[in-house]
Amino acid sequence: MVRDFVDMETEERVRRYDRAHVFHSWSAQGKIDPLPIAGGRGCEFWDFEGKRYLDFASQLVYTNLGHQHPKVVAAIKEQAERLCVIQPAFASQPTAELAHAIAELAPGDLEMVFFTNGGAEANENAIRLARMYTGRHKILAAYRSYHGATHGAITITGDPRRWASEPAISGVVHFCGPYTYRSSFFSKDEKEECERALAHLEEIIQYEGAHTIAGIILETIVGTNGILVPPEGYLQGVREICDKHGIVMILDEVMTGFGRTGYWFGCEGFGVTPDLMTCAKGITSGAVPLGAVVISRKIADAFQDRVFYGGLTYSGHPLACAAGLAAVTAMKEEGVVENAKMIGDEVLGPGLRELMDKHPSVGDVRGRGCFWGIELVKNRETREMLVPFNASGAEMGPVGELGHAAMNRGLSLMIHWNVIMIAPPLIITPEEAQRGLAILDEVLEITDRAVS
Known part of the structure; x- marks a missing residue:
């Protein structure tokens, strides 16, 4: 050794x-x-x-x-000498350039970026955006999931880590996602698992009332609850269900984002574009805490003349965004x-x-x-x-x-x-x-x- x-x-x-x-x-x-x-x-x-x-x-x-990584370390040093911090009501060069870089990489019409301090806060704000945009209250989330440990994020989390925090925010309903190896639906293969998991989700929506549901949040590939790759067609099916009922589709890419699955974002590997996509972790290679909600044009446009009631002291922190921009640039170049x-x-x-x-x-x-x-x-x-x-x-x-x-x-x-x-x-x-x-x-x- x-x-x-x-x-x-x-x-x-x-x-x-x-x-x-x-x-x-x-x-x-x-x-x-x-x-x-x-x-x-x-x-x-x-x-x-x-x-x-x-x-x-x-x-x-x-x-x-x-x-x-030397390019990320160098960018942090350079930005620290120029401008460590400015409050989010101002525009800064690294923040604007990183938002532009993410918008260019993200699929479909995911063109706007709200920066957070990490993945949990990204998911919190995605919930808030979905609720404000639709005027509805409920959020559907999978039992086999982890979305963070802040008050709202731990509520939408499905695994037992949420138990100690209950009761938490209202309006969260959990459902079973696909897991072919341990199927909740007694499926014999991935095709059947996909069909039955989508039918189950439709049934939950029927019981809860589609008109009450603001968003469905899913990890693109379930992370700490087992690295569960969804069967072919499942995410496309969820996309269709969301479109049918006017529900915001939120994909949690905190783990799968920024190259982890061999795509810039995991959803690209399934041919699906969500309405909101959350990310963090790999955005700076962990060098400085940073997260983001990547927002579709249609949702962003809804806040052109109405206030988004959400904000963070360190949103778009220049030092973090400089690290993120350097990380994205290095990933491209290398x-x-x-x-x-x-x-x-x-x-x-x-x-x-x-x-x-x-x-x-x-x-x-x-x-x-x-x-x-x-x-x-x-x-x-x-x-x-x-x-x-x-x-x-x-x-x-x-x-x-x-x-x-x-x-x-x-x-x-x-x-x-x-x-x-x-x-x-x-x-x-x-x-x-x-x-x-x-x-x-x-x-x-x-x-x-x-x-x-």
Whole structure:
């Protein structure tokens, strides 16, 4: 293992101050021991002992350009010297130029951009826009979803992370989206899953009253709830349902946006253009917090003579937008989106399917580009989950052990319940991807032992 330097004095101080003063998210504070990180570059980061880790999760699926991309770092430095911040009632060069760049990349008539501080706030404002535009109240969202942890975003989130925040905002109705491997509709294949999931959505709309529904929000490809790629025709079907009933279609591209799936935006891979599209994370490669709602012309035009009642102190922050503009420019110049598609088609997809053939604990593999999920099972025939629904801590058993073993071997993974998310930086080379797959091959022996 390559070790660049050792700085145990700093590591000890970071650990001590962190444990004394930092309140960590989604954690029982007394049961965690965060690893202090000293630096990173490209697809790797390292600790204060100099031990390197291959980032197979892009942190939380946002370092699309890897760590410390020189063009992004240079743009932040340059903008900091020129103008760190100006309030959003003014226009700034990086903000205007990034909005223009996003509008050029976005599909269809998605031409206007409202900047936020992150993905959750983007989804909050998408809800607000849909409600103001339609004059309706209800929002439909999928059970297998995560849209953020602010008050509205956690309400539209479908997974158990919302429970502790209930009751939250009113008017949110959840439904079941497609998941062919664990179908809620007893489907035998993807075509049937698509048809039955769309029929279910129509039925929910019938019961709720289409005239009361402002918007339907979906992750283009479901992220932390399993990397669920929708069957062919599903998103097109939702688009048709929205058009039929005058409902705003909102696609959450916080994870799938900016090249993650081998397209600039995941919806392009399905031939669908939403009315509102939310994004964040990869927009700056995580270097500075930034999110956005990309707005269709028809919705934007509705606010030409009426006020949009929404705003953020740091909306369109020049430093963040300079980082975003540099990231988008670097992705174009370096063929990063094309690389993500190639890695998915030629390395990750085939490599993960080989692991599924070899390891009985792998029940399913699915994904696109640099966005894949490995679903772990106790039994392939029954498809019993390797760990219980909503498992955490000791309940994670062999899956938690797998995560620790991978980290010990220098591979950083993101695991949610019984699904390993494979989401490396989009700049990853075939050699680096193969190295990660080789470590996965080793540690999957741990979960294989739990197969019945």
